[in-house]
Amino acid sequence: MMLKSIFAHKNLMFGGTIVVLVVLMAIAAPLLAPFDPVFDADLMNSEMPPGGEFLFGTDTNGRDVLSRVIHGARISLSVGLVTQILNTIIGVSLGLVAGYMGRFWDDLIMGLTNIMLSIPVIVFALAIMAALGPGLINLFIALGLTNWAYTCRITRAQVLSDKKKDYVKAAKSLGYSRASIMFTQIMPNILGPVLVIATLGSAEAILLEAALSFLGLGAQPPTPSWGGMLSSARDLLFVAPWLSIFPGIAIFVTVLGFNMLGDGLRDLLDPKSVGATKLGGVR
Amino acid sequence: MSAENREAPLLEVSDLKVHFGEASAPVKAVDGVSFSIGRGETLGLVGESGCGKTTTGMAIVNLVKSTGGSILFEGREITSIDHLSRAEQLQLRSQIQIVFQDPFSSLNPRMSLFQTLDQPLKIHGMAPQDRRERIDMLLDRVGLNPAHASRYAHEFSGGQRQRIGIARALALNPKLIICDEAVSALDVSIQAQIINLLIDLQEEFGLSYLFISHDLAVVEHLADRVAVMYLGKIIEAARYDEVFSAPKHPYTRALLSSIPVPDPKGRGEERQTIKGEMPSPFAPPSGCHFHPRCPVVMAKCKVERPSLEFVDEEHQVSCHLSTKQADTSLGTPKKGELA
Amino acid sequence: MMKSNIPNSTDLTCAIKVVDLHVDFATAGGVLPAVRGVSFELEQGETLAIVGESGSGKSVTALSIMQLIAKRTGRISSGEIVFDGQDLLQLDEHKLREMRGNAISMIFQEPMSSLNPLMKVGHQVGEVFRRHLKVDRAEAKRLSIEMLRKVGLSAPERRYNEFPHQISGGMRQRVMIAIALACRPQLLIADEPTTALDVTIQGQILDLIQDLKSENEMSVIIITHDLGVVAEIVDYVVVMYAGQVVETGYAREIFEQPRHPYTKALINAVPKLGLRTRTKQRTRLEEIVGTVPNLLALPAGCAFCERCDYAQEICSTSAPSMEVVGARRSVRCHFDLTKKDRHHER
Structure with missing residues (x-):
């Protein structure tokens, strides 16, 4: 049943396959990569075009681009994962408190959310990075603390509608404490939409990481990060285009994969979505 | 069943008021309602939508805050339970339970039948082995198959879901159950099953019911006494046969x-x-x-x-x-x- | 009302005839046969009730007449719906649109969701006049106010300018009736028209439907689960169970002498108002054990077999067919309840 409906959703299938492949690539990076992404530098092989020993060519320092792209998946995925875990925990907790406690808490949290939403994430992240300094850990913090507003809003809206349902009234009358109503009763019911947002958010975070690394604020060289690779290939776009093309494709495909997976999950979790059965000859 | 226990009512509501909105221009959803329910007695509370009958029920279980009057349960003041300790609140909660109208929204879609019944027992400090025994007993009493305990709410029909709601209300061994339109959303054939079940359970456990309904035929069938509400007030109250033969x-x-x-x-x-x-x-x-x-x-x-x-x-x-x-x-x- | 005693009355007196209607729905679990060969005839000026529980196919049957089945998931797979000498199922979308709201109208259970929340109620009535009668704005307004007055709205000039959320549920149902009856349809289909309303309002709406029916010489199909409503205003009854018609007959016959065990059980399952007061004791309600069968996995024999008090071996193996047992009276049961030789209850 479940499997059948997963196959019926093309987005889910396609996006899921991409994401699984990227994850496998990240896990098996040392096995897949023909060279070490950092230490196999040989200035004799500097800026070799794709082909032969180096399938994707080499960069200015003579490192294999293919190996660096493969290892770059680790950075991108960990950015997606870590930031979304942080965002989800913050967003869901704040949303639950705002929606369930109401009054003062609601005003406070929604005010904060609106402020977060009115400042572009990249500007916010830049400000944090400026204060903390560049680096991967700081990037996690910057992106993980700034992008929870949507999760919070969706959670709050869901809590407001679930709060009125009889099962919550029943829980109250059975003596459940406030915390257990929020976390054991209501929360499981909002994880579906939150998962969708987290998946779509991963794609956004991967793009942001690339952008911040491009600006020189993300993972520091020689760490192989897709955004960082693009950044250092900036001046060589016409001389050695493969330096930009391959990390660019990697970002594009991964982000596309996460976005399609997110859309697919949304369709799958939507109770109104129609089953797979087809009727022949509708009159 | 009704007359003998009038001296020591289980629940005594006097001059209950639930006003919403500004104090200067309140909306008087419930405006000075008084009644009592004896042990093992069923009081039918009838009226059209918006008359305040459901709000009255919700005020008794403290799901709505009352703004005036008093509610005594076994002689104890329960109008507000905020000042009570957690243990006292739990004890009180176990005494009065509700069965809701909508069998679909009244069950948590992410909880299995077993969890639905197990969690409240756990909160009230029952040991795991005793909980399992009690759940088996409850399922048996409300006519559900214990083999289905791992199923989720959406796997049950409307009538079965209402049986789950009744089992949940019974779980803590309450003395009073508030049935808020408990059979109104059910199909005719299922409605008869649930009404009969409610009568059987009342006899077996000596329950009292506050049976809130707009369906007068059902109320006549179930209630010992009937109170009719109109716009936040009780306008007539008597034994069921008085109300139905000489209103x-x-x-x-x-x-x-x-x-x-x-x-x-x-x-x-x-x-x-x-x-x-x-x-x-x-x-x-x-x-x-x-x-x-x-x-x-x-x-x-x-x-x-x-x-x-x-x-x-x-x-x-x-x-x-x-x-x-x-x-x-x-x-x-x-x-x-x-x- | 005059009723002809000739079975299979001629098309002259026939308001609508449904013949062997089948409707399927696509679900995740497979093709669901919601309506399985429903046939009935409605005479001019008659009120017919389709009675059944949820999942019996009664609403789907009504929606099929209007052809309002969602095309994405549902399909009328076979059958005929003869209205005014033509098969509605053969009409193109343009002709259908002309017919809907004009010759055949429908009102629904939930008047709030069937009215447009962003449009003044008067305009929603006026739109019908403008579309079907091609009158101008001023004339449409005059006709609408007159129509709102006719359905019993107080101060119709003021109501004309109000939005659906500003009026009560009973008034909204009156507005729906005004919209449905604006073009004096020959047939009104009412899907649970009073289920969402309070009992005092229900009485008013039933009276209104009755009054407007005789005034406009229309025929009415009421979809309901409430046997009280049936007894009150209905002439002819079609009882449905699991997508099939199990019994038909005039209301009086159905109540006095139900022939199908399901019909009998349905009548006995509801508490009778005044019975306990009269007898001073509580008679146990007759339960219909179990639940309706899953339409995706129907039993081989009679669909009611598992819940039936009278079921015999044959019931679980062979599905009974519809037997004509009198003037416009038929039953789908191996053991007609009125037959004398069947006292072996299970």
């Missing part, structure tokens, strides 16, 4: 005569419909709230609000006509009068 308030009469009876032989008798609709509690009429729709309205009704008075040992009515003359001969409303 004294014009509204109760109108309510009874507007029910279509499932027997085409009675079609010749004109159905009496009352004009208009229940006014909004935002702008209640002056005097007796029912006067704009009343077929026997007098000048006095428009200015002076009647109080709920005993016209008989067990029969209370809030109407100027009934209190003036014990035996009333009220006129009948004309058919087809519309708003």
Whole structure:
């Protein structure tokens, strides 16, 4: 049943396959990569075009681009994962408190959310990075603390509608404490939409990481990060285009994969979505 | 069942008020309601939507905060439970339970049948082995298959879901169950099953019910006493047979005569419909709230609000006509009068 | 009302005839046969009730007449719906649109969701006049106010300018009736028209439907689960169970002498108003054990077999067919309840 409906959703299938492949690539990076992404530098092989020993060519320092792209998946995925875990925990907790406690808490949290939403994430992240300094850990913090507003809003809206349902009234009358109503009763019911947002958010975070690394604020060289690779290939776009093309494709495909997976999950979790059965000859 | 226990009622509600909104212009959802329920007794609370019957029920279990009056349960003040300790609150919660109308929204979709019954028992500190035994007993009593305990709410039919709701209400061994339109959303054939189940459980566990419903035929079948509400107030209360054979308030009469009876032989008798609709509690009429729709309205009704008075040992009515003359001969409303 | 005693009355007196209607729905679990060969005839000026519980196919049957089945998931797979000498299922979308709201109208259970929340109620009535009668704005307004007055709205000039959320549920149902009856349809289909309403309002709405029916000489199909409503205003009854018609007959016959065990059980399952007060004791309600069968996995024999008090071996193996047992009276049961030789209850 479940499997059948997963196959019926093309987005889910396609996006899921991409994401699984990227994850496998990240896990098996040392096995897949023909060279070490950092230490196999040989200035004799500097800026070799794709082909032969180096399938994707080499960069200015003579490192294999293919190996660096493969290892770059680790950075991108960990950015997606870590930031979304942080965002989800913050967003869901704040949303639950705002929606369930109401009054003062609601005003406070929604005010904060609106402020977060009115400042572009990249500007916010830049400000944090400026204060903390560049680096991967700081990037996690910057992106993980700034992008929870949507999760919070969706959670709050869901809590407001679930709060009125009889099962919550029943829980109250059975003596459940406030915390257990929020976390054991209501929360499981909002994880579906939150998962969708987290998946779509991963794609956004991967793009942001690339952008911040491009600006020189993300993972520091020689760490192989897709955004960082693009950044250092900036001046060589016409001389050695493969330096930009391959990390660019990697970002594009991964982000596309996460976005399609997110859309697919949304369709799958939507109770109104129609089953797979087809009727022949509708009159 | 009703008369003997009147001295020591299980629940005693007096002058209960639930007002919403600004203190200067409150919406009086419940406005001075008093009644009591004895042990093993069923009180039917009837009225049209918006009359405050559900709010009354919710105030008793503290899901709605009351703004006035008092609620005594076994002689203990429970109007507000905020000042009670957690242990006292839990103890009280276990005594009064609710069964809801909608069998779909009343169960948590992410919890299995077992979890639905297990969690409340756990909160109330029962050991795992005892919990399992109790759950098996509950499922057996409400007619559910214990083999289905791992299923989720959406895997059950509406009638089965209502049985789950009843099992959950029974789990903590309560003395009073508030049935808020508990059979209204069910199909006719399922409704009969649930009504019979409620009667059986009452006999077995000595439960008291506050049976809130708009369906008078069901209330007549279940209730020992009946209270009729209109716009936040009780306008008539008596034993079930009194209400159904000799209703004294014009509204109760109108309510009874507007029910279509499932027997085409009675079609010749004109159905009496009352004009208009229940006014909004935002702008209640002056005097007796029912006067704009009343077929026997007098000048006095428009200015002076009647109080709920005993016209008989067990029969209370809030109407100027009934209190003036014990035996009333009220006129009948004309058919087809519309708003 | 005059009723012809000739079975299979001629098309002259026939308001609508449904013949062997089948409707399927696509679900995740497979093709669901919601309506399985429903046939009935409605005479001019008659009120017919389709009675059944949820999942019986009664609403789907009504929606099929209007052809309002969602095309994405549902399909009328076979059958005929003869109205005014033509098969509605053969009409193109343009002709259908002309017919809907004009010759055949429908009102629904939930008047709030069937009215447009952003449009003044008067305009929603007026739109019908403008579309079907091609009158101008001023004339449409005049006709709408007149129509709103006719359905019993107080101060129709004021109501004309109000939005659906500003009026009560009973008034909204009156507005729906005004919209449905604006073009004096020959047939009104009412899907649970009073289920969402309070009992005092229900009486008013039933009276209104009755009054407008005789005034406009229309025929009415009421979809309901409430036997009280049936007894009150219905002439002819079609009882449905699991997508099939199990019994038909005039209301009086159905109540006095139900022939199908399901019909009998349905009548006995509801508490009778006044019975306990009269007898001073509580008679146990007759339960119909179990639940309706899953339409995706129907039993081989009679669909009611598992819940039936009278079921015999044959019931679980062979599905009974519809037997004509009198003038416009038929039953789908191996053991007609009125037959004398069947006292072996299970």
